[in-house]
Amino acid sequence: MDSELTLRVDGVTHDLEVDTRASLLDTLRQRLGVMSPKKGCDHGQCGACTVLVDGRRVLACLSLAVAQDGHEITTADGLSADGEEHPVHRAFVDHDGFQCGYCTPGQVCSAVGVLDEFARGWPSAVTADVAAAPELDDAEIAERMSGNLCRCGAYKGIRAAVAQSNAAGSGAGTDPAGRSR
Structure with missing residues (x-):
């Protein structure tokens, strides 16, 4: 059974008719040609x-x-605003946070x-005191x-890139494209 829907992907609106069983990943890659998210497992x-999705x-x-x-x-490709590199992209390059790139x-x-969750004060499983503001350590x-x-x-390199991005403020008070909220 197909269903009509509207997806806004990386700032572009798409009106589609898709099988109700189709995954978002398959729809992005096969129907919209958005190849940034990968099918791993x-x-x-x-x-x-x-x-x-909504940040x-x-x-x-x-x-x-x-x-x-x-x-x-928003995919990794859609994080760049007006053709400018997102600070997290830059941090991954700076710290060699990728090898094969898949x-x-x-x-x-x-x-x-993660940076947005941290900026909101959300604790993780390793946060010592969930009532206190977490510290973004390794x-x-x-x-x-x-x-x-x-x-x-x-x-x-990935952890170093996240730490650099946090120090640069690449998450607190911004939307996924790095613009101020």
């Missing part, structure tokens, strides 16, 4: 398909496209989501990014 275990991290392989009707979807789009989207970054796997093992 297709079971929600690797994070290569991570996108931002929150979502595994696109586990989300139905029809569930995202009317929502704002997981990088999901890692970048997850990092943007353990916090590792825990918050743990849903994104890197088969090349670039975790040290």
Whole structure:
């Protein structure tokens, strides 16, 4: 059974008719040609398909496209505003936070989501005092990014990129494209 829906992806509105069983990932890649989110495991275990839906991290392989009707979807490609590199992109380059690059789009989207969650004061599983504002140290970054796997093992660079982005304020009070809210 097909359903009509509207997806706003990286600032562009798309009116589609899709099978109600189609994943957001397959819809993005196969119907819209948006190749930034990758199909890694297709079971929600690797994070290569991570996108931002209304600014929150979502595994696109586990989300139905029809569930995202009317929502704002941002991929790693859509993070750049007006052709300018997003600060998280720059930090990944600065710290060699990628090797083969397959997981990088999901890692970048997850990092943007992590920075926003941290800026909102949301604790993680390793936050010592959930009533206090968390400190974004290496353990916090590792825990918050743990849903994104890197088969090349670039975790040290990824954590350094998230830390640099946090120090630069690349999440607090901004939308996914890095613009002030």
